[in-house]
Amino acid sequence: MLSLSVVNNGNDRFPGLEDREKLSYTEATLHESMRLNPAVTIGVPHSTTCDTSVDYWTDVDRFDPHRFLDSNGKLSPKPESWLPFSAGRRVCLGESVAKPELFLAFATLLQKYRFKLPSGVITKFEEDKDTYGGLPAKYEILIEERYK
Ligand code: HEM
DSSP states (O other): OOOHHHHHTTTTSOOOGGGTTTOHHHHHHHHHHHHHSOSSOOSSOGGGSGGGOTTTSTTTTSOOGGGGBOTTSOBOOOOTTOOTTOOGGGOOTTHHHHHHHHHHHHHHHHHHEEEEOOTTOOOOOSBOTTSSSOOBOOOOOEEEESOO
Protein backbone atom coordinates (compact mmCIF):
# COMPACT_ATOMS: atom_id res chain seq x y z
CA MET A 1 0.00 0.00 0.00
CA LEU A 2 1.45 3.39 -0.98
CA SER A 3 1.27 6.26 1.47
CA LEU A 4 0.55 9.90 0.71
CA SER A 5 4.07 10.85 1.77
CA VAL A 6 5.45 8.78 -1.12
CA VAL A 7 3.19 10.62 -3.53
CA ASN A 8 4.28 13.86 -1.93
CA ASN A 9 7.88 13.10 -2.88
CA GLY A 10 9.43 16.09 -1.14
CA ASN A 11 6.30 18.23 -1.16
CA ASP A 12 6.78 19.23 -4.77
CA ARG A 13 3.47 18.08 -6.24
CA PHE A 14 -0.17 17.57 -5.37
CA PRO A 15 -1.76 14.11 -5.60
CA GLY A 16 -3.15 13.47 -9.09
CA LEU A 17 -5.64 11.02 -10.55
CA GLU A 18 -2.70 8.85 -11.65
CA ASP A 19 -2.10 8.16 -7.93
CA ARG A 20 -5.64 6.95 -7.32
CA GLU A 21 -5.02 3.29 -8.01
CA LYS A 22 -1.95 3.26 -5.76
CA LEU A 23 -3.63 5.04 -2.82
CA SER A 24 -6.11 2.26 -2.07
CA TYR A 25 -6.40 3.07 1.64
CA THR A 26 -7.24 6.71 0.88
CA GLU A 27 -9.91 5.55 -1.57
CA ALA A 28 -11.24 2.97 0.92
CA THR A 29 -11.46 5.67 3.61
CA LEU A 30 -13.64 7.76 1.31
CA HIS A 31 -15.85 4.74 0.61
CA GLU A 32 -16.24 4.07 4.32
CA SER A 33 -16.99 7.75 5.07
CA MET A 34 -19.69 7.74 2.40
CA ARG A 35 -21.14 4.46 3.67
CA LEU A 36 -21.64 5.88 7.16
CA ASN A 37 -22.42 9.52 6.26
CA PRO A 38 -23.61 9.94 2.69
CA ALA A 39 -23.41 13.47 1.25
CA VAL A 40 -26.88 13.14 -0.30
CA THR A 41 -29.95 11.88 1.49
CA ILE A 42 -32.38 9.88 -0.59
CA GLY A 43 -35.71 10.56 1.00
CA VAL A 44 -35.53 7.73 3.50
CA PRO A 45 -33.49 7.66 6.72
CA HIS A 46 -30.00 6.33 5.99
CA SER A 47 -30.46 3.76 8.73
CA THR A 48 -33.05 2.04 6.53
CA THR A 49 -30.72 1.59 3.53
CA CYS A 50 -28.35 -1.32 3.10
CA ASP A 51 -25.25 0.92 3.61
CA THR A 52 -25.93 0.69 7.32
CA SER A 53 -27.85 -2.58 7.55
CA VAL A 54 -26.60 -5.42 9.74
CA ASP A 55 -27.73 -7.82 6.99
CA TYR A 56 -24.99 -6.60 4.65
CA TRP A 57 -22.03 -5.47 6.80
CA THR A 58 -20.14 -6.92 9.73
CA ASP A 59 -19.92 -4.62 12.74
CA VAL A 60 -22.01 -2.16 10.76
CA ASP A 61 -21.50 1.01 12.85
CA ARG A 62 -17.72 0.72 13.13
CA PHE A 63 -15.61 2.98 10.87
CA ASP A 64 -13.33 0.52 9.08
CA PRO A 65 -11.88 1.30 5.63
CA HIS A 66 -10.42 -2.22 5.48
CA ARG A 67 -13.83 -3.59 4.54
CA PHE A 68 -13.19 -2.17 1.04
CA LEU A 69 -9.69 -3.66 0.67
CA ASP A 70 -8.65 -7.15 -0.42
CA SER A 71 -5.94 -9.23 1.27
CA ASN A 72 -3.26 -7.44 -0.82
CA GLY A 73 -4.44 -4.03 0.37
CA LYS A 74 -5.97 -3.22 -3.03
CA LEU A 75 -9.42 -1.74 -3.45
CA SER A 76 -11.99 -4.54 -3.82
CA PRO A 77 -14.79 -4.33 -6.40
CA LYS A 78 -17.62 -2.07 -5.16
CA PRO A 79 -19.95 -4.14 -2.92
CA GLU A 80 -23.59 -4.19 -4.09
CA SER A 81 -24.66 -2.97 -0.67
CA TRP A 82 -22.55 0.24 -0.97
CA LEU A 83 -25.09 2.76 -2.23
CA PRO A 84 -24.16 6.40 -1.47
CA PHE A 85 -24.85 7.20 -5.13
CA SER A 86 -28.03 5.13 -5.13
CA ALA A 87 -28.65 2.54 -7.89
CA GLY A 88 -30.95 1.59 -10.74
CA ARG A 89 -33.01 4.15 -12.63
CA ARG A 90 -32.28 7.00 -10.22
CA VAL A 91 -28.54 6.32 -9.87
CA CYS A 92 -26.44 9.47 -9.51
CA LEU A 93 -25.39 10.68 -12.95
CA GLY A 94 -22.41 12.48 -11.41
CA GLU A 95 -20.77 9.48 -9.69
CA SER A 96 -17.90 9.27 -12.17
CA VAL A 97 -17.23 13.01 -11.70
CA ALA A 98 -17.77 13.17 -7.94
CA LYS A 99 -15.54 10.25 -6.96
CA PRO A 100 -12.31 11.51 -8.59
CA GLU A 101 -13.03 15.05 -7.31
CA LEU A 102 -13.50 13.76 -3.78
CA PHE A 103 -10.28 11.76 -4.07
CA LEU A 104 -8.26 14.79 -5.21
CA ALA A 105 -9.63 17.07 -2.49
CA PHE A 106 -9.28 14.50 0.29
CA ALA A 107 -5.80 13.26 -0.73
CA THR A 108 -4.52 16.85 -1.05
CA LEU A 109 -5.81 17.79 2.41
CA LEU A 110 -4.29 14.68 3.98
CA GLN A 111 -0.99 15.22 2.20
CA LYS A 112 -0.65 18.78 3.48
CA TYR A 113 -2.22 18.52 6.93
CA ARG A 114 -2.39 16.14 9.87
CA PHE A 115 -5.85 15.86 11.43
CA LYS A 116 -6.01 14.98 15.12
CA LEU A 117 -8.50 14.84 17.96
CA PRO A 118 -7.67 17.20 20.86
CA SER A 119 -7.19 15.25 24.06
CA GLY A 120 -10.46 14.30 25.65
CA VAL A 121 -12.51 14.84 22.49
CA ILE A 122 -14.54 11.87 21.30
CA THR A 123 -15.71 11.47 17.72
CA LYS A 124 -19.42 11.48 17.09
CA PHE A 125 -20.48 9.67 13.95
CA GLU A 126 -24.17 10.10 14.52
CA GLU A 127 -26.11 12.68 12.50
CA ASP A 128 -26.60 16.22 13.80
CA LYS A 129 -30.30 16.32 14.60
CA ASP A 130 -30.37 20.14 14.29
CA THR A 131 -29.44 20.26 10.59
CA TYR A 132 -30.99 18.85 7.43
CA GLY A 133 -29.06 16.53 5.14
CA GLY A 134 -27.40 14.05 7.46
CA LEU A 135 -24.45 16.24 8.49
CA PRO A 136 -22.34 14.65 11.19
CA ALA A 137 -22.59 16.00 14.74
CA LYS A 138 -20.04 18.73 15.54
CA TYR A 139 -16.82 18.04 17.45
CA GLU A 140 -13.43 19.75 17.62
CA ILE A 141 -10.40 18.66 15.60
CA LEU A 142 -6.81 19.89 15.44
CA ILE A 143 -5.24 20.53 12.03
CA GLU A 144 -1.44 20.75 11.75
CA GLU A 145 0.70 21.44 8.69
CA ARG A 146 2.74 18.33 7.83
CA TYR A 147 5.58 20.15 6.06
CA LYS A 148 6.76 23.69 6.70
C1 HEM B 1 -20.38 12.94 -3.25
C2 HEM B 1 -21.10 13.46 -4.24
C3 HEM B 1 -22.45 12.94 -4.66
C4 HEM B 1 -23.26 12.03 -4.07
C5 HEM B 1 -23.03 11.24 -2.78
C6 HEM B 1 -24.44 11.91 -4.89
C7 HEM B 1 -25.52 11.09 -4.62
C8 HEM B 1 -26.68 11.04 -5.36
C9 HEM B 1 -27.83 10.24 -5.02
C10 HEM B 1 -27.97 9.37 -3.78
C11 HEM B 1 -28.77 10.42 -5.99
C12 HEM B 1 -30.16 9.78 -6.08
C13 HEM B 1 -31.15 10.70 -5.41
C14 HEM B 1 -32.54 10.07 -5.35
O1 HEM B 1 -32.74 8.93 -5.77
O2 HEM B 1 -33.45 10.76 -4.88
C15 HEM B 1 -28.20 11.35 -6.95
C16 HEM B 1 -28.84 11.78 -8.08
C17 HEM B 1 -28.28 12.60 -9.02
N1 HEM B 1 -27.01 13.13 -9.01
FE1 HEM B 1 -25.64 12.91 -7.54
N2 HEM B 1 -24.32 12.74 -5.98
C18 HEM B 1 -23.11 13.38 -5.89
C19 HEM B 1 -22.59 14.27 -6.79
C20 HEM B 1 -23.14 14.59 -8.01
C21 HEM B 1 -22.52 15.43 -9.03
C22 HEM B 1 -21.12 16.07 -8.89
C23 HEM B 1 -23.40 15.51 -10.07
C24 HEM B 1 -23.27 16.24 -11.37
C25 HEM B 1 -22.11 16.45 -11.98
C26 HEM B 1 -24.58 14.73 -9.71
C27 HEM B 1 -25.69 14.57 -10.49
C28 HEM B 1 -26.82 13.88 -10.13
C29 HEM B 1 -28.05 13.83 -10.95
C30 HEM B 1 -28.29 14.53 -12.29
C31 HEM B 1 -28.96 13.02 -10.24
C32 HEM B 1 -30.40 12.65 -10.65
C33 HEM B 1 -30.40 11.34 -11.41
C34 HEM B 1 -31.82 10.96 -11.85
O3 HEM B 1 -32.70 10.93 -11.00
O4 HEM B 1 -32.00 10.73 -13.03
N3 HEM B 1 -24.38 14.18 -8.47
N4 HEM B 1 -26.93 11.70 -6.53
